[in-house]
Amino acid sequence: MGYDWAPTTGTYAVDTTSDRIGEVRRRDEGAVYLVPPGGGREWAVRPDHLRKPTGEERARALTWTRPVVSRARSTPHRGSPEPPVNLPMRAPSPEPVPVEGCEVCAHAVVWRRAYRTGKGTADGYTNHSAALDCSLEIRNHPHEPRVMGLPIDAPAVRP
Structure with a gap:
């Protein structure tokens, strides 16, 4: 010392x-x-x-x-600020188009409508997950073997 x-x-x-x-x-x-x-x-x-x-x-x-003082905070912004970007809450998903003349795609379209509305399903409730599976089946068609197994019978449409 x-x-x-x-x-x-x-x-x-x-x-x-x-x-x-x-x-x-x-x-x-x-x-x-x-x-x-x-x-x-x-x-x-x-x-x-x-x-x-x-x-x-x-x-x-x-x-x-000592904490580091940001220079951005200490100096004023010299340019004009950019406008905010407004994003949609949910991006719209394009509806897959069924292959014309394909029985599997036509069958998937009927089941997708039944799942979305609840009309034609066994319990009468909507099932959006199953409707999405039908859309994926349509989008991925034609393919062998099929990705998902749709019910063989057409849905019974309820009033």
Whole structure:
């Protein structure tokens, strides 16, 4: 420890035994208690094993403990702001077109309508998941073997 420098609370000091820099938290019974920059476990050092940090060491410690101020926040925006992009809540999905003259596609169209409306299903309820499966069957047609098995009979249309 130099004669012209003594560690005070809140300043940085370098522990010469471990070459670690720390912030002086307190002095007690012949020991100085340091904490690493940015926080951590406190350790004790004898005052004669401390030295004043160099300008580079102090700058590094300040870098570890001070938040970075964004330049974008400090300087005003010089251009005109871009207008916001308005996206639809749900993107419209194009309805797949059945292959003309294909019995499987025609069958899938009838079942898709039945699942969406609930008319023609056994329980009378809508089933949008099954309707989507019918759309996928139509979109992926023609193919062998079929991706999904639709019921063989046409739905019984309810009034």
